[in-house]
Amino acid sequence: EVQLxxxxxxxxxxxxxxxxxxAASGFxxxxxxxxxxxxxxxxxxxxxxxxxxxGSEKNYVDSVKGRFTIGRDNAKNSVYLQMNSLRAEDxxxxxxxxxxxxxxxxxxWGQGTLVTVSS
Amino acid sequence: DIQMTQSPSxxxxxxxxxVTITCQASQDITNYLAWYxxxxxxxxxxxxxxxxxxxxxxxxxxxxxxxxxxFTFTISSLQPEDIATYYCQQYDYLPLTFGGGTRVEVK
Numbered sequence: 001e002v003q004l005x006x007x008x009x010x011x012x013x014x015x016x017x018x019x020x021x022x023a024a025s026g027f028x029x030x031x032x033x034x035x036x037x038x039x040x041x042x043x044x045x046x047x048x049x050x051x052x053x054x055g056s057e058k059n060y061v062d063s064v065k066g067r068f069t070i071g072r073d074n075a076k077n078s079v080y081l082q083m084n085s086l087r088a089e090d091x092x093x094x095x096x097x098x099x100x101x102x103x104x105x106x107x108x109w110g111q112g113t114l115v116t117v118s119s
Numbered sequence: 120d121i122q123m124t125q126s127p128s129x130x131x132x133x134x135x136x137x138v139t140i141t142c143q144a145s146q147d148i149t150n151y152l153a154w155y156x157x158x159x160x161x162x163x164x165x166x167x168x169x170x171x172x173x174x175x176x177x178x179x180x181x182x183x184x185x186x187x188x189x190f191t192f193t194i195s196s197l198q199p200e201d202i203a204t205y206y207c208q209q210y211d212y213l214p215l216t217f218g219g220g221t222r223v224e225v226k
Contacts (some may be wrong), residue, residue, distance in 0.1 A: 035215075044206065044217055044219050044220050045155075045163065045206055045208075045212055045217040045220075046217070047208075047215040047217070049214065050215075059214075060212050060214075061214040062120075095162055095163075100165075100168065101179075103151070103168065103169075104208055104210035104211050104215055105153035105165065105208060106153070106155075106163070106165060106208075107165055107169045107174075108165075109162035109163055109164070111162055112162055
């Protein structure tokens with residue numbers, strides 16, 4: 001069974017930093033693109049970033065470029081999201097998602113971790 | 120960025136009804152479209168990809184069709200467990216983008 005477990009969310013002040021982690025199991029992690037998708041409270045979904053199987057390619061939505069960094073450790077079956085210079089509008093539930101084979105749709109999702117940016 | 124416009128934003132239907140949701144892309148995305156179901160308090164779940172391909176294990180009452188810029192998602196016979204919000208997502212272009220969602224309620 002595929003499992004994705006996010007951790008690292010919490011309350012942070014504007015301008016602060018947070019690092020999210022996602023531990024994966026139940027599939028061959030090193031052969032899967034991985035993404036982070038966020039959802040603002042009561043609102044819709046926004047793709048944030050993705051990373052290629054070997055980490056050689058990373059893509060970001062414009063609103064987080066230069067502030068967020070996606071990374072992965074295939075030896076630990078984990079993907080990360082380093083979030084710097086956080087803003088109130090980054091407040092959301094952050095989901096780790098597995099990109100489906102050969103495409104950028106999402107076969108599996110974690111349960112999400114809440115990030116709240118507030119003073 | 121590709122804008123994905125879903126309609127309606129919410130609907131209420133009776134058990135057994137046929138329910139249809141539309142998703143309009145701001146430019147041609149071929150058939151690179153997925154549909155997700157999100158039950159309250161849960162993570163999204165993949166239902167359909169490549170516009171019309173049913174994910175393994177998803178009931179056959181769910182279907183999708185369309186191409187280019189206009190897509191439809193149908194529940195052929197609404198069940199109580201289908202209470203959820205449904206989202207479309209295009210994956211033809213970066214950034215990947217979602218529709219605003221359609222909340223489905225049972226009368």
